[in-house]
Every structure is written in structure tokens, then in C-alpha cells.
Amino acid sequence: MGAEPRLSRAGRLLPRTVRGKVAAAAALAMALLLAAGGIWLYVVLRSNLLDNTTGRTELAARKVAAQVDAGTVRPLLPPPQDGVDLVVVLDEGGGLVAASQQTGAARELAGLRPPPGQDSASRTLTEGGHHEVAVVVRAQVPGGPASYVYGTTVLSDVDDATGAIGWALLASAPPLIALAAGIAWAGTGLALRPVTSIRTELAEVGSSALDRRVPDPGGADEVALLARTVNATLDRLEQAHVRQREFVADASHELRNPIAAVRSRLEVALAAPDPASVRAALDDTERLQRIAADLLLLARLDAHPQPVSEPVDLTLLAAEDAARRRTARVPVELVADAPVPVRGDPAQLERMLANLVDNAVRHARTGVQVRAAREGNEAVLDVVDDGPGVPAADRSRIFERFVRLDAARTRQSGGTGLGLAIAREIARAHGGDLTAGPGPGARFTVRLPGRF
Structure with missing residues (x-):
């Protein structure tokens, strides 16, 4: 019992007209398209920017790793290029060997090592509400143990770009959805305008106005076919009405004379009994019976039974x-x-x-x-x-x-x-x-x- 009122309320919230339903469907389709396209664009853009940033950071780390391999690395490294924020060289135990600037991130970076069989690895870190990408490259100090070169880049540019895209998508979604609904509403109105004319004209058709026809918009679309079908149906109705009216008139004319003859002959027979008058009245009655039987048969045939x-x-x-x-x-x-x-x-x-x-x-x-x-x-x-x-x-x-x-x-x-x-x-x-x-x-x- 409780589900029926909820269903009826939900039904009242749905559009009732064809224009409303088409506009709602267009708005829903646009919303789904924007949601799917926005998510795809956001993911692809962020992934592409992150890959580019990771590549630049790894390149800066490999340049320093080449210096470590050559034994020319200095404790104070020059500032990295291409937007990389920090390059750090740590020994096997996590001790600081060289850095591009004074930093306290050595301890956090020491836990990132390349997996077995590879010479580099990368990871996205979160620190203080900021995101950054860290890349480690294995290097070999001449005559000594392995060292690890770390490069880090703050992802502020990536976050700003993807955030701007996200906000732009969110801001443009309502106008685009409204535009799609408006176009669907207007287009459906134009398409249904002939249907309104057909409905208005059809409402005026009555038993005394069966000669009226609905306007034909022309063309070969569904509305034009509907108008022609309606007009063909009205033609058949008019013809059937004319046939019925003529049939009733003819039937009444055919029955009037035999009924009048039977009545007059029966009146004569009542006044002066005469076998000839009774026989004539019986003949007229039989004729009436034949006409009635034929009319009933035609009525059954007009119903087109199988x-x-x-x-x-x-x-x-x-x-x-x-x-x-x-x-x-x-x-x-x-x-x-x-x-x-x-x-x-x-x-x-x-x-x-x-x-x-x-x-x-x-x-x-x-x-x-x-x-x-x-x-x-x-x-x-x-x-x-x-x-x-x-x-x-x-x-x-x-x-x-x-x-x-x-x-x-x-x-x-x-x-x-x-x-x-x-x-x-x-x-x-x-x-x-x-x-x-x-x-x-x-x-x-x-x-x-x-x-x-």
C-alpha cells in the first residue's frame, strides 16, 4: 500500500508531454555524455601530464647518476632544469652524499629503491597537502658501494591544470545540458506542430462534418504518413456514413409500401372477409420477411466476419x-x-x-x-x-x-x-x-x- 503513493508521486514528476519527454531525454543524454567525456578527459590529461613530469624528473636524476658513475659529483649539485625541484644522492645506508639544495627529505626518500632487476623507480608522494613525483636511479660510485640518485618535482602545475579542466567541465555542464534540452524542446515542437494541427482538425470532425480532412504537411516522414492515414480513414468513414444513410433511406422506402399494402388489405379483410385479400396480405408479409432476412445477412456481411x-x-x-x-x-x-x-x-x-x-x-x-x-x-x-x-x-x-x-x-x-x-x-x-x-x-x- 505504501509503494503505490510513492510510484504515483514519481509518475507526476515525470514529463507528460512528448516535448517534455524528449527534452528530458536529451538533457539526460547530454549529462551522461559530459560525465563520461569529462572523466575520460580528466584521466587522460592528468596521466599525460604526470608521465611528462616523471620523464623530466628521471632525466635530471640520470644526469646526476652519470656524474656519480664518473666520480665527478660534488656535494652541492647545481639546480636542476626543466622544472625539477630537487636532486639528492644517498648512499646505501641512506646517508646524504650530495644535493641540489639544503633539504630534510633524505629520510623520506631513502625508502624508495628500484625493484630487483631494474635501475629506476618512481612514486607519487603526498606531503603537506601537496603532491610530488619522486624518481630514484641506481648509480655506482667507483670502487665503492652503490648510491641512489633521487629527483623530485612538485605536481602543482599538474594539479592546477587538471583542476582548471575539472572546474571548466563542471561550469560548462549546466549550460550545455540546458542547451541540449532547449534544442530538443524547440525541434520537437517544430516536428509536432503538424500533429497539433491534425489533432485540432480531427477534433472538429463529427457526424455532420465528415467531409473535413486534416492538413497534410507533405514529405514522407511519419507525421505526413499519419496525416494521410487519418485522411484515408476519414474517407472510409464518410463513405460508410453515406452508404449507411442511403441504405437506411432505401430500406425505409422499400419497407413502406409492403407495410402499407399489408395494413390496407388486412383492414379490407376485417371489414369484409375475403380470401383474396388475406392471400395478398400473406404475400406482402412474405416479401417483408425476405427483405428483413436479406437486410440481416447484409448487416452480417458488412461486419466482415471470417x-x-x-x-x-x-x-x-x-x-x-x-x-x-x-x-x-x-x-x-x-x-x-x-x-x-x-x-x-x-x-x-x-x-x-x-x-x-x-x-x-x-x-x-x-x-x-x-x-x-x-x-x-x-x-x-x-x-x-x-x-x-x-x-x-x-x-x-x-x-x-x-x-x-x-x-x-x-x-x-x-x-x-x-x-x-x-x-x-x-x-x-x-x-x-x-x-x-x-x-x-x-x-x-x-x-x-x-x-x-
Whole structure:
């Protein structure tokens, strides 16, 4: 229980906007970069200066060691050069042999000796809050025991240089971090300015303003792609809204007349019982039932459900449909040389074929031909009649809902006006399509992915 308030308080301290998060990330990255780079620069600079100072001190000690080896060393050595502070020569027991100045450091230096197998060694000493480097070189007094030459240099210059670098890094870090955060804040603001415009315009889009579109900043970056995707989505929403509005208007128009007819005929039947009026009312009721069933099926298809995937033979499906139509107004002929297997929902594919054949039988003069075949990797189903056909200009409009092209397609003989729309939606739900083409009369072709 106690951890949740702490987490919520920590969450409130974090930036909430994208600009704030990017600026904070840039500031953190700059701080880490300065810390890592500053430490590296400090270490490398101090090491380099210390190596140079140690080299100068060792060189001064070796010059005196050469004098010791030659037996020309004097008790008072000349002052060393190159910034070296002190040169001292001690014997094996630590006694003072020679020095460049009066000093009491012999005792402290006597403990520094070269390791076995080497003739020199160095060490950094701390005395009175100051740092100094000490170098010892082994020398050999002619005819006598070994001596040791010590050189020391105070590291004040090294400390001053590294201290100045450290303070400069510490002083420059806050402005650099603030500069990085400011640049990130400004750059993110410029990059997100189109997003603000998109959000503002999108907030104005409503059911009565679906024709509005968000501004496209151009280019090929993520924001431009977002704007185009939003506009494409708004296009689909507008089209869906228009289709829904037209569909509702068409459905209400189609249902108004049958409902009014049923009511009037039932009123007549109540006033004077008449079997003909009751039969007509029943026919209108059946028509209403068919329209309602078609509307429900279209509503399910509009939701784009994944159809059942079962093996279906289009040739067998067409043969069964033709067998059921032996007493149809015109004969239905099946043309198929071999099975044409596909995968899909048998009930929906049967409904698709039935709608196409019903439409063909309704408008055919002497007969209907159904052909099932394979074409490449596709299964093709053709339904052809010898009726008046579909004009080329109307071959796409024929699949719209409640469309009747001419007087021959009346509400009494032309069905509900939903059969072809349902057939096309079923074909598309199965990964194919339904098109209208030229023929002796009307030709409707279904192409589905085959399963060969």
C-alpha cells in the first residue's frame, strides 16, 4: 500500500508531454555524455601530464647518476632544469652524499629503491597537502658501494591544470545540458506542430462534418504518413456514413409500401372477409420477411466476419441448384467438365449461386447457363442468360443495394433489389469478386481462390 503513493508521486514528476519527454531525454543524454567525456578527459590529461613530469624528473636524476658513475659529483649539485625541484644522492645506508639544495627529505626518500632487476623507480608522494613525483636511479660510485640518485618535482602545475579542466567541465555542464534540452524542446515542437494541427482538425470532425480532412504537411516522414492515414480513414468513414444513410433511406422506402399494402388489405379483410385479400396480405408479409432476412445477412456481411473454411465443390453446388430448378420458368443448363474445389462457407456460397441464378431466370428469354471451371489458380463460376442484358454503364451500379435498372425489374417481379449486392459481398468475403460482363444477355462471373 505504501509503494503505490510513492510510484504515483514519481509518475507526476515525470514529463507528460512528448516535448517534455524528449527534452528530458536529451538533457539526460547530454549529462551522461559530459560525465563520461569529462572523466575520460580528466584521466587522460592528468596521466599525460604526470608521465611528462616523471620523464623530466628521471632525466635530471640520470644526469646526476652519470656524474656519480664518473666520480665527478660534488656535494652541492647545481639546480636542476626543466622544472625539477630537487636532486639528492644517498648512499646505501641512506646517508646524504650530495644535493641540489639544503633539504630534510633524505629520510623520506631513502625508502624508495628500484625493484630487483631494474635501475629506476618512481612514486607519487603526498606531503603537506601537496603532491610530488619522486624518481630514484641506481648509480655506482667507483670502487665503492652503490648510491641512489633521487629527483623530485612538485605536481602543482599538474594539479592546477587538471583542476582548471575539472572546474571548466563542471561550469560548462549546466549550460550545455540546458542547451541540449532547449534544442530538443524547440525541434520537437517544430516536428509536432503538424500533429497539433491534425489533432485540432480531427477534433472538429463529427457526424455532420465528415467531409473535413486534416492538413497534410507533405514529405514522407511519419507525421505526413499519419496525416494521410487519418485522411484515408476519414474517407472510409464518410463513405460508410453515406452508404449507411442511403441504405437506411432505401430500406425505409422499400419497407413502406409492403407495410402499407399489408395494413390496407388486412383492414379490407376485417371489414369484409375475403380470401383474396388475406392471400395478398400473406404475400406482402412474405416479401417483408425476405427483405428483413436479406437486410440481416447484409448487416452480417458488412461486419466482415471470417467465413467458415470447408472444402466446397462449385460443380456439385451448381448441379444441385440446377436439379432444384427442373420446373423453373426457363431451363437451367450446367456446363462443367471436372470438379472445381474451393474453400469457404457452403451455405453462403450456395446463397450466392442461388441469387445469381434467380436473377438470370427472372430475366432470361429461353434459358440460363451455369459454367464452373478452373482458370489458372482461380475457380470461375459463370451465370449467363439470354435476356436483355446489363448496359455497360450500369455494370458496376447493378451491385448497389435496392437498384433496379428498368421497368422490367419491378418490385413485384424484380425481387428485393439486394440479391446481387449479397452475392458480391459473399464473393469478396471469400477472397474473390463478382463482376458483370457482356454476353448473349447478362453475364455474371465469380472468381474465387481455387484449391487445386
